Each structure stands twice: as C-alpha cells, then as structure tokens.
Amino acid sequence: VRIAGVTVLTSHQEGAVPQIKSAKKRQRQTESRTRHNRVQRSELRTAIKKVRQAASKDEAAVALKRAEVIIDRASSKNLIHHNAANRQKSRLHKAVAGMT
DSSP states (O other), rough: EEEETTOOOOGGGGGGOOOOOOHHHHHHHHHHHHHHHHHHHHHHHHHHHHHTTTTSHHHHHHHHHHHHHHHHHHHHSSSSSSHHHHHEEEEEEEHHOOHH
16 A cells, blocks of 8 residues: 555554465465455445435335345345344344334
8 A cells, every 4th residue: 555655554464475376376365355344334335325325215125125135135144243233134124113
C-alpha cells in the first residue's frame, strides 16, 4: 500500500515472504478469501442500510426480505456469527414494525 509516496506494508505483508510451497499456496488462498469476504460483507451492509433508509413501510418490507436472505447466507458461511445474524434480523424487524 502506498501512502503519500511511501510504501507501507500491511500486517500480513511484513516482509515475510513464504519459502515453502504450501505456505505460498496458503497465502494465495487467504488473499483470495479475504477479497471474497470483503465483497460479501459490503453486500450485507448495503442490504441493511437499504432497509433502514427505506421511504415507506412497504419498501422497507421488500428490502427486509432481501436483507434476511443475505444475512442468513452470511451466517451459514460463517461470515458473521449466527447470534449476530439473529440480532440484526430482530433489530431490522423491529425498525420496520415501528415505521408508519
């Protein structure tokens, strides 16, 4: 990562270049999974925001159905803890129920 013209190493890059073939593979897999998880987390956050920012209760209900699917998928793939998923869904349901 370059900041103000200076190359800054992130924590997993701290000059440690793996020499062993399996360690190189593990590093590639980790980077690939990190990218994938980042996209999934972003999709999750966006879905939650759409429910909270919905203009009407009907619009929020539609967004809530979509968000529930995404939250459940994230939970089943261990992107977020299942208790956190249930808490988010509960809070979203409560927010939609409170809309007028």
